[in-house]
Amino acid sequence: MGIVVQKYGGSSVSDAEGVKRVAQRVVDAKREGHDVVVVVSAMGDSTDDLIALAQQISPVPAPRELDMLLTAGERISMALLAMAIGNLGQEARSFTGSQAGVITDGTHGKAKIIDVTPGRIERALEIGAVAIVAGFQGVSQDSKDITTLGRGGSDTTAVALAAALNADVCEIYSDVDGVFTADPRIVPSARKRDRLSYEEMLEMAACGAKILHLRCVEYARRYQIPIHVRSSFSQKTGTWITDQEVEVDDMEQAIIAGVAHDRSEAKITVVGVPDKVGEAARIFEALSDAQVNLDMIVQNVSAAATNLTDISFTLPREDGQHAMTALSRVKDQVGYDSLLYDDKIGKVSLIGAGMRSHPGVTAKFFAALASAGVNIAMISTSEIRISVIVDEAKVDAAVTAAHTAFELDSTDVEAVVYGGTGR
Amino acid sequence: MGIVVQKYGGSSVSDAEGVKRVAQRVVDAKREGHDVVVVVSAMGDSTDDLIALAQQISPVPAPRELDMLLTAGERISMALLAMAIGNLGQEARSFTGSQAGVITDGTHGKAKIIDVTPGRIERALEIGAVAIVAGFQGVSQDSKDITTLGRGGSDTTAVALAAALNADVCEIYSDVDGVFTADPRIVPSARKRDRLSYEEMLEMAACGAKILHLRCVEYARRYQIPIHVRSSFSQKTGTWITDQEVEVDDMEQAIIAGVAHDRSEAKITVVGVPDKVGEAARIFEALSDAQVNLDMIVQNVSAAATNLTDISFTLPREDGQHAMTALSRVKDQVGYDSLLYDDKIGKVSLIGAGMRSHPGVTAKFFAALASAGVNIAMISTSEIRISVIVDEAKVDAAVTAAHTAFELDSTDVEAVVYGGTGR
Numbered sequence: 001m002g003i004v005v006q007k008y009g010g011s012s013v014s015d016a017e018g019v020k021r022v023a024q025r026v027v028d029a030k031r032e033g034h035d036v037v038v039v040v041s042a043m044g045d046s047t048d049d050l051i052a053l054a055q056q057i058s059p060v061p062a063p064r065e066l067d068m069l070l071t072a073g074e075r076i077s078m079a080l081l082a083m084a085i086g087n088l089g090q091e092a093r094s095f096t097g098s099q100a101g102v103i104t105d106g107t108h109g110k111a112k113i114i115d116v117t118p119g120r121i122e123r124a125l126e127i128g129a130v131a132i133v134a135g136f137q138g139v140s141q142d143s144k145d146i147t148t149l150g151r152g153g154s155d156t157t158a159v160a161l162a163a164a165l166n167a168d169v170c171e172i173y174s175d176v177d178g179v180f181t182a183d184p185r186i187v188p189s190a191r192k193r194d195r196l197s198y199e200e201m202l203e204m205a206a207c208g209a210k211i212l213h214l215r216c217v218e219y220a221r222r223y224q225i226p227i228h229v230r231s232s233f234s235q236k237t238g239t240w241i242t243d244q245e246v247e248v249d250d251m252e253q254a255i256i257a258g259v260a261h262d263r264s265e266a267k268i269t270v271v272g273v274p275d276k277v278g279e280a281a282r283i284f285e286a287l288s289d290a291q292v293n294l295d296m297i298v299q300n301v302s303a304a305a306t307n308l309t310d311i312s313f314t315l316p317r318e319d320g321q322h323a324m325t326a327l328s329r330v331k332d333q334v335g336y337d338s339l340l341y342d343d344k345i346g347k348v349s350l351i352g353a354g355m356r357s358h359p360g361v362t363a364k365f366f367a368a369l370a371s372a373g374v375n376i377a378m379i380s381t382s383e384i385r386i387s388v389i390v391d392e393a394k395v396d397a398a399v400t401a402a403h404t405a406f407e408l409d410s411t412d413v414e415a416v417v418y419g420g421t422g423r
Numbered sequence: 424m425g426i427v428v429q430k431y432g433g434s435s436v437s438d439a440e441g442v443k444r445v446a447q448r449v450v451d452a453k454r455e456g457h458d459v460v461v462v463v464s465a466m467g468d469s470t471d472d473l474i475a476l477a478q479q480i481s482p483v484p485a486p487r488e489l490d491m492l493l494t495a496g497e498r499i500s501m502a503l504l505a506m507a508i509g510n511l512g513q514e515a516r517s518f519t520g521s522q523a524g525v526i527t528d529g530t531h532g533k534a535k536i537i538d539v540t541p542g543r544i545e546r547a548l549e550i551g552a553v554a555i556v557a558g559f560q561g562v563s564q565d566s567k568d569i570t571t572l573g574r575g576g577s578d579t580t581a582v583a584l585a586a587a588l589n590a591d592v593c594e595i596y597s598d599v600d601g602v603f604t605a606d607p608r609i610v611p612s613a614r615k616r617d618r619l620s621y622e623e624m625l626e627m628a629a630c631g632a633k634i635l636h637l638r639c640v641e642y643a644r645r646y647q648i649p650i651h652v653r654s655s656f657s658q659k660t661g662t663w664i665t666d667q668e669v670e671v672d673d674m675e676q677a678i679i680a681g682v683a684h685d686r687s688e689a690k691i692t693v694v695g696v697p698d699k700v701g702e703a704a705r706i707f708e709a710l711s712d713a714q715v716n717l718d719m720i721v722q723n724v725s726a727a728a729t730n731l732t733d734i735s736f737t738l739p740r741e742d743g744q745h746a747m748t749a750l751s752r753v754k755d756q757v758g759y760d761s762l763l764y765d766d767k768i769g770k771v772s773l774i775g776a777g778m779r780s781h782p783g784v785t786a787k788f789f790a791a792l793a794s795a796g797v798n799i800a801m802i803s804t805s806e807i808r809i810s811v812i813v814d815e816a817k818v819d820a821a822v823t824a825a826h827t828a829f830e831l832d833s834t835d836v837e838a839v840v841y842g843g844t845g846r
Binding site: 016019020050053054056057058059060061062064065066068069071072073075076078079080082083084086087092093094099120144 | 494
């Protein structure tokens with residue numbers, strides 16, 4: 001049998017008992033005959049504790065040093081996991097990101113993986129050991145400084161290692177059973193998906209499903225690494241994410257893969273922008289210079305009488321203040337009237353490769369929202385996704401209405417806990 | 424001005440305030456014009472916390488993984504210190520033992536430094552930065568695994584770096600003002616020594632003075648690195664340790680450098696050993712095979728009637744059970760009568776290069792002990808030291824009596840706290 005890469009999130013190793021439970025799973029996989037590489041996150045909330053410590057020391061800690069600090073978290077969890085596996089009679093060796101050959105660029109706090117040279121991991125596997133690798137971290141190519149990969153970093157480490165080692169599968173363990181058709185805290189009848197295409201998972205991740213980070217799925221798609229999202233608290237099969245497209249005659253596959261939602265965005269409207277070539281460009285240049293990431297952008301047709309238009313866009317709430325400042329600075333240059341800021345919004349998205357071949361999805365979606373009394377503020381679509389911005393207070397109603405309208409409700413409801421996988 | 428290496432112990436960086444205080448001292452030294460390299464221990468009790476965590480996971484953790492775990496402690500303190508220094512407007516960069524070029528053998532838990540190749544430290548100094556180095560850790564030459572140096576490891580790191588960088592001085596900071604003539608908790612009138620020779624400091628460290636570890640002083644003597652032992656809580660001059668011998672006409676220098684004591688040993692007596700060539704050797708071979716480190720050894724003249732002798736020796740209490748087992752195993756081979764074990768003992772030592780040229784020190788010491796009602800169980804001497812084993816309950820009385828007899832008492836008593844420097 002081939003190589004299996006398993007990634008365990010912080011909630012799976014939050015205390016000594018958790019570490020021992022994960023160790024047993026790792027040993028089971030090894031005894032089934034696999035070569036096992038384990039990527040592990042920091043224990044529970046330990047990263048947050050380290051960040052709090054840094055903030056006591058300096059309001060703006062040096063990024064290089066913050067990375068040095070935070071990587072202590074995985075160092076602890078990986079060493080403990082190696083000990084626990086050793087205690088079960090199985091040889092195990094832990095490796096830092098640097099030792100595992102995770103080479104990144106030099107962008108501290110959100111470094112990108114440039115290359116993976118897992119020679120030491122391969123040698124550990126050759127002697128029959130389990131290799132434990134610190135997630136979320138690497139070493140910069142130029143300066144050899146320790147870097148961290150930012151949000152979703154441990155998942156990305158796991159997929160990148162799986163690609164470099166030509167692994168059969170990358171298993172991502174957390175405290176949920178897989179990817180659901182909607183957040184079960186909102187829709188108790190949500191069902192676990194048995195499988196999804198990379199494309200569908202990419203759209204779901206981009207639309208607020210926290211179970212996998214966008215970067216990790218992009219990496220897996222590029223290198224065609226099958227991902228198995230599952231729970232470390234049960235033996236159940238989770239959700240397989242592969243390049244398998246929805247087959248039309250596959251009765252199990254619904255048109256819609258799931259309903260995602262996201263409450264982390266805010267909306268800014270630039271009111272009264274002169275409808276001339278280049279005005280919009282100036283606005284987005286200012287936002288780009290301020291390093292603001294935009295999501296949806298809508299420009300209304302200008303009113304003929306005034307030749308003025310409104311431009312609305314959504315962005316992460318944490319960038320809101322920053323973006324407003326950047327726009328205020330170019331007010332005279334652009335010549336707009338005013339700015340409106342709204343962070344009481346939510347995004348609800350319908351995702352499914354099946355909608356390609358099924359016309360009428362949009363109409364059905366909007367009808368369901370209307371029946372539930374949900375007003376639509378903005379719309380954005382891709383080939384396999386429809387997203388709408390609604391009042392934040394209406395997000396639950398919108399998700400539930402869409403889930404029911406597309407017949408995703410299960411009659412066989414399980415008690416599940418739906419949460420993020422942290423880093 | 425040249426390079427100064429400063430080492431701060433865990434008690435100096437036990438919380439955010441401590442880290443900021445140390446940062447200010449470092450920046451002060453840098454602004455005086457020195458190139459500053461800082462070696463830092465883990466914060467307060469964090470190493471003990473990590474060990475406790477490991478013990479929850481495995482009764483006998485793999486040594487390689489225990490080293491990986493424990494080195495997380497310095498990673499945290501050094502990154503925080505670098506941030507705090509940065510916050511004061513001074514560029515600072517932290518380096519792990521491996522990054523700092525601390526090359527060791529592969530003995531996990533008590534690795535020895537083989538070489539120091541501080542290229543990255545030198546480059547950091549060249550660009551005007553302060554270099555922060557994790558104490559207590561290195562990387563093994565052969566397997567490139569992370570190692571720890573064991574007790575006194577951070578002090579040793581500091582001295583080894585000072586030697587490799589050709590530094591002017593290695594400053595060892597802790598929560599005490601320097602090296603005292605006796606433990607001020609026992610002798611409130613103990614005085615801080617202004618200077619000591621390496622030889623005296625070696626004997627004091629070997630005899631229980633916890634302020635500096637033996638290995639660190641040995642390293643400093645070999646490479647002739649002046650050590651300045653001082654407090655991070657005050658600006659006072661501490662104790663200088665150099666190769667300067669006591670000058671006979673130096674009125675400040677007393678005959679005796681100080682009185683050290685040690686309550687960490689136990690005594691084993693092998694009763695009724697046949698007084699034949701090779702019997703003692705068999706006993707010590709058995710102890711050596713069991714990796715037991717002995718300190719004092721005494722063999723009585725054998726009683727002519729029986730031709731049997733008793734052999735007593737002292738050893739670390741933690742090795743006591745182990746040694747007793749090893750000796751029991753060779754009972755028939757050696758043919759001794761019985762074993763006696765006593766861990767209610769203490770060692771009191773008088774140390775001073777001055778005793779070389781002053782006869783009568785031994786007589787005066789023993790007379791002082793007799794006056795204080797202290798019985799002597801064993802005696803051991805070197806050229807500049809006299810050690811006696813006494814009843815553990817009499818240690819304080821013995822230290823006080825010796826301190827007074829050799830006129831070490833100060834009339835100018837300061838409130839001091841005397842403690843170990845941890846690692």
